[in-house]
Amino acid sequence: MFDIEHSLLYACEQLVYDNEQLMLFNILGLMLRSDRVKQEGVILIVDDDEDILVAGKLLLKRHFSSVQICNQPESIPRLLSEQKFDAILLDMNFGPGESSGAQGYLWLEKILEIDPQAVVIMITAHGGVDVAVDAMKLGATDFIAKPWQNEKVVATLSSAVQLGRTRTEAKDLRNTNKVLAEVSGAKSGQTLLGNSAAMKVVFSLIERTAPTDANVLILGENGTGKELIAREIHAQSLRSNKVFMSVDLGALSETLFESELFGHKKGAFTGAKEDRVGRLQAANGGTLFLDEIGNVPLHLQAKLLTVLEQRMVTPIGANLAVPIDVRVITATNVSKQDLSLETKFRQDLLFRLNTVEIELPPLRKRSEDIEVIAAHYINLYARKYDKADKTLAASALVALEHYPWPGNVRALRHAIERAIILSQGPELEVLDFQLDAQPNQAGDIVAPPTSTSANTAISESDDLNLDRLEKAAIKQALQKHRYNISHAAKELGLTRAALYRRMEKHGF
Incomplete structure (x- = not known):
């Protein structure tokens, strides 16, 4: 091995008669003295000088997973269509006597036209530094002057590859966010329907409110379509191309409220194994729909009020507040009378939420x-x-x-x-x-049994079938609480989600 090294070095010394051969000598020496781990990255070198191409490939293939060379810039479009390159080394001049850099500018523009995220590093002679700087103003990432230093070339390309990966990830993230925003704001099979006078008032309020950033409070019984109203406001707003995020506050326990809405840092509490972005931050730029706002305890209402007033959110375990830009739409099945009680809802929070109030009539x-x-x-x-x-x-x-x-x-x-x-x-x-009550001979509907009659029916029945007993119990709880899901679920000892599943099961 010692004899082979000396033979290679001796051969290189015979070739060193100008700068290009000197670079080849340095590269071969570096290859014999180092055994570095290759970095993941695909590099393209474009130059009309075969010595530069060979020297560059010999150097870079020791450090990167793949290196391609090209001596004809006309092949660049084809190469870019066949392969995604993490970085491109592009000569400023092609052909003998060229020194203006015009060809480098031309091919730089074509590369960025094909791939705006491409990372291009210009190759120039010492005297062409000003030209390379002009190329950077046109979109090049960096430049390397000939004759180059091997360590600087490797360091520059390593940074370029990382930059290319970051740009690609950022682009993918933007595209993903765009799709998520479209999906979150898309209308489902459910839609707002109605020609009644009451609904015409609702539609008019939506039309006038949507283009603004005013906070909206939607009032209405369960099942009236409060979320559909919120989605329609978002769809007609200036934020329609941003995310629409819906949060069911009635399904959040008090212990999860802050973590879900405000986020948390890794290690902030037991089980916080990684940073988590809260819903308020995730909806930044878009619309945040807080359903069942009337179920939030008073002490948590105060924290929500602070965030909405300051337009800043501090994740649990963080020291710095993060600015947010969200439009807040809230909804509740709690009546106006109950919302006006200080013992049930903070009036300062209510004033913050009900800039515009939309009341949905029951069916x-x-x-x-x-x-x-x-x-x-x-x-x-x-x-x-x-x-x-x-x-x-x-x-x-x-x-x-x-x-x-x-x-x-x-x-x-x-x-x-x-x-x-x-x-x-x-x-x-x-x-x-299969309505609970059928029409009598006069065509009127007989009212469903009251909670008292239902209770008597359950207690006096000899039917011990668990499914039927469960259905009867759910029906009784719903009737007792006038179909307030939160209250009925609490009496049954279930979560809202569990009660909804059982309602679906029994056809409610």
Whole structure:
């Protein structure tokens, strides 16, 4: 091995008669004296000087996973279409006598036109430093002067590869965020429907409020479509191309409230194994929808108020506050009267949230909208379950319009889905909807049993079937609390999510 090293060095000494051969000598010497671990990275060298190409490849292939060379700049578009390069070494001049750098400028512009994220390092002679600086103003990342120093070339390329990776990751992240924003703000199969006077007022408020950044408080019973209103406001706002983030505060425990909304730093508490971005930061630039705001305890309301007033959020365990730019839309099924009580809701927070107030009427107070809502969901679920087109019988429409719909539009939607699945004829009849109460001979709907009668029915029944008992208990709790999901879930000893699953199971 010792004899081979001396033979190579002697051969190099015979070739050293100008700067290019000197670089080759240095590279061969470095190859014999080092055994460095290769860095992941694909490098392209573009130069019309074969000695530069050979010297560069010999040097860089010891440090990077792949090195390609090109002596004809006309091949650059083809190479870029075939391979993603982490860094490109581009000569400023091609052809004998060229020293203006015009060709380097031309190919730099073409490379950046093909790939705006490309990391390009210019190769220039000592006298062409000013030209290389001009190239950096046009988008080049750095430059290397000939004759180069091997260590500087490797260091420059290592930094360039890292920069290229960072640019690619940033671009991918932007694209991912864009897709997430589109998905989060996209409308689902549910939509706002209705021609009643009450809904026209709601639509008018949305149209006037959406283009502003005013905070909006949406009031309404469960199932009236409060989140749909929030999504529609976002869709018509100037933030429509940003993220829409929905948070169900009723499903958050007090211990998770701050971590979920404000985020936390690694090690801030037991189980905090990594940094976590809170929902407020994640929604930055977009819209944050806080559902069930009326269920937030008073001491946590104070913390939320501070964040909204200062427009700054401090993650748990962090020392510095982070500025946020979000539009806040909130919703609750708590009545106006209860919200006005200091013992239940902070009035300063309420004033911060209800710059604009939109109250959604329950379905029973806009029964004239039931026909158009029913027609929409009949078509939707007929397609979903691959059923033939169905119509709504006149008697069924009368029954639906007179039914009190304690679960509002959500309950109507579930009833229609069930009817589509179970019906056997071309028309949906009253019995297909399996309403809790059926019309009498006069066409009126008999009211559902009260909580007292339901309780008596459960206690006096000899039926010990667990599924039926569970259904009866859920029905009793819902009726007792007038379909307030949070209160019913609390009485049943369930979380809101668990109660929703059981309601779906039993067809509520």
